[in-house]
Amino acid sequence: MSDLYDAKQSTRGDPALIRLLEECAFNAWPARQTVFFDGWLLRLGAGYTKRANSANAWCTTGSMADVIGAAETFYERHALPPVFRLSPLAGEEADAALAAAGYRQIDPTLVMTAPLAHDTRSDPTVTLQPEADAAWCAGFARANAIAPAMRATHDEMLAAIAMPKVFAALWQDGAPIAYGLAVAERGWVGLFDILVVPEARGRGVGRRIAAALLDWGRRQGARQAYLQVVAANTPAFKLYQRLGFHHAYDYHYRVRAT
Template sequence: MSLPLKHIEELSLTHWPALNTEYMDGWKLRMSNGYTKRANCISTIQSSSKQLHANIAACEQRYKLMKQPTIFKLTPFSEPELDETLNSLNYALYDPSLMLTLSLDQLKDQPSIHASLEGQLEFIIQEHISLPWLEQYCKLSGVNDGYIPTMIDMMAAMPGKLMLASCYVDCEPAALAMAIIDQDYVGIYDVITAEAYRNKGLCSYMLWQLLQQCKPHASKSYLAVVADNEPAKRVYAKLGYQEAYTYWYRVKA
C-alpha cells in the first residue's frame, strides 16, 4: 500500500501538537515550552510566498521574544532553496531522521524474545493520560521531569485515541511506547527501553503487542527514528517498517 507522504508529515505534527501555533506566510511557528524540537520548530510544509530572508528574520525575532532557539524542520515538502539559505545563515544541521511507515496488514510475525525474559513479562495498555507512565518515561529516557506539565498539556491536545504501552519485567518498567490513533493511522512515539533490557527483543515484542491492539482502529502506521540509530532501525525493520522519507532540523548557531 502506498501511503501519502505529505499527509503523514501533516499527521505527525497534528498528533504531536504544539501548545501554541502561529502562522507566517504559509509556515507554522510551533511553541511548547521547549519540549522536543518537533513541538518547538517552524514547519515548512507550505511554501512561503515572500522573501525567504525576511521571513527567516521574522521567525528569529518571534522565537527570541519567547526565549527559545529558532529551529526549522526541513522535509522533502519544504521549499528546495530553504535548506541552502539556512545553511548560509549559519544554521547548524541537527538530527537527520527517517519517517518509517507500515501497512498493518503487512505487520510481520511476533518477534522472539530472549529466553531470560520468558515468563517474566507483563504487557499493559492504558488508554488515558497517566502520570506514573510519564514519570517512568522521564526516568528511562533522561528527560527532565520538569517537562511533565507540558507533556500532559500536549497529550490532552492530541486528537483521536491515546494508548500508552508498558512492558514490566519482574514488576519493574522495562520498556514504554505511546500510540496515537487518528484518521486510520497509528503514530508511534516515545519508544524507550531500559538499558539493561536492550538487545533482548523486548522493544519489538512490546511494539508488536501494541500494534495488535491498534489494528481494530487503524490500518496504517508511521514512526520517526534518528537516521544513525541503528539498533532502533533494526527493531522497526523486524516489524516491517520501511523508510518513507527523510527530514532534519536546522538550528540557529
C-alpha cells in the same frame, strides 16, 4: 551523520503521502501553540522537544528571508532558540537559504511506513491505557531522563493529544521496562516514544512493545503504520525494518551555528 540518511531524500517523496503523515505527526505530538506565517507553522511547546518548538514548512510561497526573520523574532520573544524542521515540503531553496544564513544541519531523521499485518497479536505483559496517568508519566520521565523543569510540559502535551491514542508499558518482575505511545488517525497508526530501559535492551523488548502498539492500531481500524527514527539510531532502524517498515522520506533540523 548516519549513512542511513540521504540529504537529497529530504526533498523527495510522494507529496500527498508526506503531507498526510506530516499532518498526522503534528496531531500526534501537539504543540502548546501554533502560529502561521507565510506558509510556515511556528510551533511552540515551552522548549520540550524540537518537534514541538520549530518552524515547519507547509505551503511555502514567500520570501525565505522574511520567514527566517519572523521565526527568529518569534522564538527569541519566547526565550527559545530558532529551530527549523525541514521536511520535503520545505524544498531545497529553504534549506539552502538557511545554510547561507549560518544555520547548521542536525539530527537527520527517517520517516518509515509499513502495512499492518492481519495476524497481529496482543502481549499479556504489555498494559495499554487510553490516557497517560501520573504513574505512566513518572515512569517514562525517569526512564527517558526528562528534566524536572520539563515534566509538566511533557505531561500537558500528552494530555493534549486529541486523536485516539494509547499508552503502553511492558512489565517484568512487577516493574515496567519499556514504554510506548501510539496515535491513530485516518487509517494510519503512528508510533512514538518507544523506550526500553538500558538494562533490558538487546532482548527483544522493543519489538514486543512496538508489536503490541501495532496490534492496537489494527484494532482501531488502521491499515498502515508510520514512525520517525533518528538516522543515527541504527539499532532502532534495524528493529523497525524487521517489523516491516520501509524508508518513506527524511527530515532534518537547522539551528544557528555556535
